[in-house]
Amino acid sequence: MPRYAAEVAYVGASFAGFQAQPNRPSVQGVLEAALEALSGSPVRCHGAGRTDAGVHARGQVVHFDLPRPWDPFRLRGAMAAHLPPSVEILQVAQVPDSFHARFDALWREYRFFLWNQAACVPHLRPFVWWVKSPLDWTLVQHLLPSLRGRHDFGAFCRSVDRPEDSWRTLLHVSCRRRGPFIRFRFRGDGFLTNMVRILVGTLEGVARGGMEPEAFLNLLEGGCRSEAGRTAPPQGLFFWRVGYAPSPWATPSSFHDRVQ
Amino acid sequence: MPRYAAEVAYVGASFAGFQAQPNRPSVQGVLEAALEALSGSPVRCHGAGRTDAGVHARGQVVHFDLPRPWDPFRLRGAMAAHLPPSVEILQVAQVPDSFHARFDALWREYRFFLWNQAACVPHLRPFVWWVKSPLDWTLVQHLLPSLRGRHDFGAFCRSVDRPEDSWRTLLHVSCRRRGPFIRFRFRGDGFLTNMVRILVGTLEGVARGGMEPEAFLNLLEGGCRSEAGRTAPPQGLFFWRVGYAPSPWATPSSFHDRVQ
Numbered sequence: 001m002p003r004y005a006a007e008v009a010y011v012g013a014s015f016a017g018f019q020a021q022p023n024r025p026s027v028q029g030v031l032e033a034a035l036e037a038l039s040g041s042p043v044r045c046h047g048a049g050r051t052d053a054g055v056h057a058r059g060q061v062v063h064f065d066l067p068r069p070w071d072p073f074r075l076r077g078a079m080a081a082h083l084p085p086s087v088e089i090l091q092v093a094q095v096p097d098s099f100h101a102r103f104d105a106l107w108r109e110y111r112f113f114l115w116n117q118a119a120c121v122p123h124l125r126p127f128v129w130w131v132k133s134p135l136d137w138t139l140v141q142h143l144l145p146s147l148r149g150r151h152d153f154g155a156f157c158r159s160v161d162r163p164e165d166s167w168r169t170l171l172h173v174s175c176r177r178r179g180p181f182i183r184f185r186f187r188g189d190g191f192l193t194n195m196v197r198i199l200v201g202t203l204e205g206v207a208r209g210g211m212e213p214e215a216f217l218n219l220l221e222g223g224c225r226s227e228a229g230r231t232a233p234p235q236g237l238f239f240w241r242v243g244y245a246p247s248p249w250a251t252p253s254s255f256h257d258r259v260q
Numbered sequence: 261m262p263r264y265a266a267e268v269a270y271v272g273a274s275f276a277g278f279q280a281q282p283n284r285p286s287v288q289g290v291l292e293a294a295l296e297a298l299s300g301s302p303v304r305c306h307g308a309g310r311t312d313a314g315v316h317a318r319g320q321v322v323h324f325d326l327p328r329p330w331d332p333f334r335l336r337g338a339m340a341a342h343l344p345p346s347v348e349i350l351q352v353a354q355v356p357d358s359f360h361a362r363f364d365a366l367w368r369e370y371r372f373f374l375w376n377q378a379a380c381v382p383h384l385r386p387f388v389w390w391v392k393s394p395l396d397w398t399l400v401q402h403l404l405p406s407l408r409g410r411h412d413f414g415a416f417c418r419s420v421d422r423p424e425d426s427w428r429t430l431l432h433v434s435c436r437r438r439g440p441f442i443r444f445r446f447r448g449d450g451f452l453t454n455m456v457r458i459l460v461g462t463l464e465g466v467a468r469g470g471m472e473p474e475a476f477l478n479l480l481e482g483g484c485r486s487e488a489g490r491t492a493p494p495q496g497l498f499f500w501r502v503g504y505a506p507s508p509w510a511t512p513s514s515f516h517d518r519v520q
Contacts, residue, residue: 009381058381080379090379119340119350121269121318127383 001065003097004075005248006031007090012056012234013126014086019050027051027087031062034082038075039066048101048242049108052194054234056127059090059109059241061248063101069094093248107171107243109187110196112236114204117180128181129200129236135207137177143206143213146220147173147199155223156199157192162225166192175203185240194231202229261325263357264335265508266291267350272316272494273386274346279310287311287347291322294342298335299326308361308502309368312454314494316387319350319369319501321508323361329354353508367431367503369447370456372496374464377440388441389460389496395467397437403466403473406480407433407459415483416459417452422485426452435463445500454491462489 008031016024020032028045035043048061070078076092083089115128116135147170154166172187184203186196202219205211211229219228268291276284280292288305295303308321330338336352343349375388376395407430414426432447444463446456462479465471471489479488 009383011382056383058383077378085385086382088379088382090381118337119348121350122271122346122348123269123316123318123387125345 001067002069003063003065003095003099004070004072004092005061005063005095005099005101006076006079006092007249008060008062009058009088009090010056010060011086011126012051012054012237014084015053017051017053017055018047018057018060027057027060028062030083030087031064031079034079035064035066037082038078039068041067046101048105049191049239051237051239052234055237055239056235057239058111060239061101061105061242061244063095063099091249093250095248099244099248101242104244105242106245107187107189108191108239109172109185109241109243110191111238111240112184112186112196112200112232113238114182114184114200114232114236115180116182120180126235127238129204129232131204133208135204136209137175137182137207139213140175140203140207143203143216144173144175146217151220152222153192153195153199153220155219155225155228156195156202157225158194158198158231159225161193163192166222168192168195187243197232197234197237198225198228198230200236201232204232205229261327262329263323263325263355263359264330264332264352265321265323265355265359265361266336266339266352267509268320268322269318269348269350270316270320271346271386272311272314272497274344275313277311277313277315278307278317278320287317287320288322290343290347291324291339294339295324295326297342298338299328301327306361308365309451309499311497311499312494315497315499316495317499318371320499321361321365321502321504323355323359351509353510355508359508361502364504365502366505367447367449368451368499369432369445369501369503370451371498371500372444372446372456372460372492373498374442374444374460374492374496375440376442380440386495387498389464389492391464393468395464396469397435397442397467399473400435400463400467403463403476404433404435406477411480412482413452413455413459413480415479415485415488416455416462417485418454418458418491419485421453423452426482428452428455447503457492457494457497458485458488458490460496461492464492465489 018027020026020028031045045064072092079089113128115130120130150169170188174185278287280286280288291305305324332352339349373388380390410429430448434445
């Protein structure tokens, strides 16, 4: 059976998360229903990463096997036609039978958007964490380079999900500010449960003056969840992109990188 | 009675337009209800321009008189607290009694966003005109400079609303493309009903090959609505900004210019 990879974007508010759950809307659920409608038999769909309820995706990647071959361009359109408006298939490619969306991922990139001003344009509200009181982002800028590299991120993981090995490597971390709009980028080899949201929530605590920068740096050498800050709300978080070698996509960079 | 100006952003899909209408949700209606709740008596609210059902605003300006003086910063917060999440007050200023949001406007700026690709990320769909088939935007780029200046835009006006004098001056017109994302800017001394939407709809016809560039240029010297193209859908249009001299706002440029 030929195997395909698809790049998927979705609005987090429409789903109880990526993973299929009984009686609750999930991205995996609507994708598998669309693929079953196309192929006439149940199709299992594997994602590069799970996203929680309310978390958006701009570049989630899934793979699946179909009983008969499809032209990837036609398959993209056919899948899109069977999906609700809150989900879109950005591109589809045929991949080797050994390709696995999750295990073959070299890195994942998340972005987090925050709006820091008393007023927020209503069009942006579903896609940002709106923090009304003024924060000191220069403190955060100074801390960010320390996040790069290999650290014990155990303090930045939901307690019940903390694995034995909580060391992860962040390849790229940045925070860009344009007026009240703040964009975080986190690219890493792997992420713990809620890691980006707890990192952003804790950095917001530093910017608010509720945590000393030194205390934040100490947490990167291991710590408890209770020592970190709050979990930032899901609607600011986007699962942005997944890196593979070789890339499954025909074009060297997917189109949405050009419009960021 | 002291007079105030407010800069207002709203999501067009939530309203039957700016103007108050019986038994239908309008931006003017919710603004006047909020002001009445604050002041205890009916308050009339005048907008710089009407927007049709489904059209967004990022910088609509309104003025109104209140029975007692307010600190503008507190007034902004109090108004925002009485409004639904689809409307936001970006800034408030006290203005001279002679200030009129509509008659004092030197220029108005509209922006129109278009997405030209088979796939469209779902987060953008409520804010763009999604055109799936490939278009030739270089033709449009060549035409745009001709739009600047004073022209008879009668062909780009909804027939029933066409005024005796359909000459208007466009001070700035541009079209920027980043991948599939196309942004139009139109700044002018005045706009006819549906003018921006008919201009964009007609330019899309040129880009599609359905209209010769020469035919488009001829329409700028006067013509009938039936000679122009279709009316682009409302959800791509944003009423972006209004220019006054002197500006009513304390800061030289409103904050959302910095985050465009």
